[in-house]
Amino acid sequence: MDVKHAFTLDDAVVLARRAHAGQLDKGGKPYITHPLRVMRRVEGEWAQMAAVLHDVIEDTAVSAADLRAEGCPERVIEAVIALSKLPGEPLEASMARAAADPIALVVKRADIADNRSEARLGQLDEVTQVRLRAKYTRSIELLEQYAADYATH
Ligand SMILES: [Mn+2]
Numbered sequence: 074m075d076v077k078h079a080f081t082l083d084d085a086v087v088l089a090r091r092a093h094a095g096q097l098d099k100g101g102k103p104y105i106t107h108p109l110r111v112m113r114r115v116e117g118e119w120a121q122m123a124a125v126l127h128d129v130i131e132d133t134a135v136s137a138a139d140l141r142a143e144g145c146p147e148r149v150i151e152a153v154i155a156l157s158k159l160p161g162e163p164l165e166a167s168m169a170r171a172a173a174d175p176i177a178l179v180v181k182r183a184d185i186a187d188n189r190s191e192a193r194l195g196q197l198d199e200v201t202q203v204r205l206r207a208k209y210t211r212s213i214e215l216l217e218q219y220a221a222d223y224a225t226h
Pocket of ligand 1: 107128184
């Protein structure tokens with residue numbers, strides 16, 4: 074009997090853990106703790122899958138084709154692509170793309186919220202904190218501006 078195993082949230086977590094294995098965040102903690110926190114900040118299975126996988130294409134060797142080969146739902150892959158900054162891409166363009174995809178939008182909001190949380194920023198030196206706070210404030214402003222534009226046009 075051939076029972077095709079449907080891709081679950083657990084599969085997404087295992088895939089993300091494997092992809093980020095050995096990576097550390099700016100505070101020296103295992104990187105995977107960030108996507109896991111972002112996952113807990115969103116609701117719905119696809120959004121949670123996209124959340125735990127949101128940095129996989131941008132920051133690891135895993136590609137969209139690899140996600141597809143693992144059986145990850147196409148809608149989740151689309152959202153992860155929308156969340157993946159291209160090399161050299163301006164912040165405006167990356168926020169516009171995230172805002173245009175409803176799943177990517179909720180994940181990006183949660184991503185920025187986690188990035189600017191005291192738990193995360195507090196581990197960093199003062200100069201880095203100031204720089205990142207400004208970057209995340211600008212990011213959320215752009216994201217919400219594009220989201221509002223898309224909602225009204
Ligand atoms: Mn992130």
